[in-house]
Amino acid sequence: MRTTNDHAAASDVGVVPGHWQEAFEGLMSRIASRFPRVEPRRRVRQLISGLLSDLPRKNCWTLAEHAGDATPDGMQHLLHRAKWEADAIRDDIRAYVVEHLHDTEAVLVVDETGDLKKGTATVGVQRQYTGTAGRIENAQVAVYLVYSAARGHAAIDRALYVPRSWTEDPARCRGAGIPDGLAFATKPQLAARMVARALDAGTPARWVAGDEVYGDNPHLRAALEDRRTGYVLAVSSTHPLVTHAGKFQAKTLAARIPERAWQRLSAGAGAKGERYYDWAEVDIHGPTGSLGHWRLMVRRNRRTGELAFYRCFSPRPVPLSALVRVAGRRWTAEETFQASKGPTGLDEHQVRRWTSWHRWVTLAMLAHAFLAVTAAAERRDRPAPDGLIALTGNEIQHLFAALISPVHDLAHRLRWSRWRRQHQARSRDCHYRRQAASQP
Structure with a gap:
């Protein structure tokens, strides 16, 4: 429970908690119609709240414990089997970001990032170069589209890069839930599709920026020139x-x-x-x-x-100064990755299949978009007091987590400790049996 003194202290440093809570509820209402049933509608709110929390690790286990659930089954059901379309939420994110960060001189930045993975079963994983590690590693790579405006920036689209080693193996694709008939697409092709999707939706943007992977590709350049x-x-x-x-x-x-x-x-x-x-x-x-x-x-x-x-x-x-400004905006993609991977768990998913990957990544993008939009609103409406820098997305997340953090009793935490240890014991025994069966 927050006291009058808590709110007075917040006001002293230029923080108005009620505005953030109202904005969060408005965002949740915005996407509510995408969920036909009330259960996933409530669950997605809990998941987003968990992504905005200060949890050191963010996965179905930790988010479920944070929400007060007895097991992670509900969170896993939301990501795997519940009826809702991640692409519809993606469109809501784009509309939300454009509405609040609208800029006719905005830049659409295309860039990819990788998540290091073990094994070979996770969708799209293979040994490939990733800038995350700066070398060839076993990784999963995705291309993102960032809306970079004068007031802020946030990712508005994503596309998982599926290597030829996957698309040429239909059985492997089926095992990971990849849609039938998915053809191999290069990273510039994925970027071109996302840019076209944004522009077709009326996204106000004058420029596109990207690194050498995209600049050296003549087909992407031709597609942009055709669209003027x-x-x-x-x-x-x-x-x-x-x-x-x-x-x-x-x-x-x-x-x-x-x-x-x-x-x-x-x-x-x-x-x-x-x-x-x-x-x-x-x-x-x-x-x-x-x-x-x-x-x-x-x-x-x-x-x-x-x-x-x-x-x-x-x-x-x-x-020339205008071109320099656009070139400088390319780095906002890196800033978006940095602000999404740790604070909102973009890279902390423990999911393996096509549908669950898209759902997790989309909800992580939504959480980051909320922080980006809230930070922009704070800079516009409530300038920082003298001696303080403007509130950043990271700082807003820390404060927002303290404002909405649920408090659970010791019994709840002990039940979760027992659940984790039981699950880990079963996993250990399963691995040992598999290893013993494979020995000559």
Whole structure:
């Protein structure tokens, strides 16, 4: 129970708990119609509350204990067998984020992230490169679409990358619940579908940004050009480009830029201040017969001299500073992953099948979207008192968890301790029997 003194203390630091609770209930009401039955409707509220809690680990076991359940069966049923569509909730997330962070100059950022996994049964897992580890590991990789606006950013779509080793093995796909007939799709193809889905839904966004995986792909670039959507996509140093003087690699063109052509510009504010680099641009040719403006943009680190390259397209002429701003927004995808993986459990799922993966990831995205929107509203409506920085999503989560955290008695915690130990004992015995049976 929260006392008058608690609320007075909150007010002293610029926190209005009632507004957050009201916003949370509004979000839950927004998605309530997606659940035909009242039981999953209540359960999803408990799960989202658990994802917004300060639990050190977030999975069906810990979320069920946090909700006061006797076993994790209800949470597991919600993710595996209950009747509801994760894609419908995804559409609700997109509408919610756009409604509150609306920006006609927004950037749609495409990027992938991986979760390290053991074994071979989890959907989409194989040995592959993942930036999470910085090397080839046994991992599950997914592509995300982040809506990056002036007021904040949040993921609005996701697509699990299913390698050829899976799509060429129908029995393995059926075992993981992958829909029949799912064809292999590259990461740029997944990104193109998500961007198209967002734009077709009327999402206000002028630009698309991404790293070399997406910039080096001609089909993604062509799809964006056909839609007259601008892009600033990183490309490799050997990426081929056509100019009036012929065809050259990006690094070759960069070497010919005169020193007077470089400009000192900020790619946006970072944790330690503005991120200043030297920038330059070179006009390049687009596809024959196409209308628009194409450029190679080069970024130079002012301390080390290291270069990065971006292929850019805009339907109309724009200044170099506008392209730099878009390039700087690409890092909001990394910030979104960081804010989703720990605080809202994006990577802590312990699910193996296609449906349950999409459901867990979508609900984790919803929890992060709530934090992003709430932080944006706080910055707009309730500026921080003197001497305090504005409330961040992470700080809001800590405070929100304290405000809504349920309190359970010792008997509840002891029952869960017994349940966990029984389950772990059965698992241990099962593994031992399997190991003994496999011995010669």
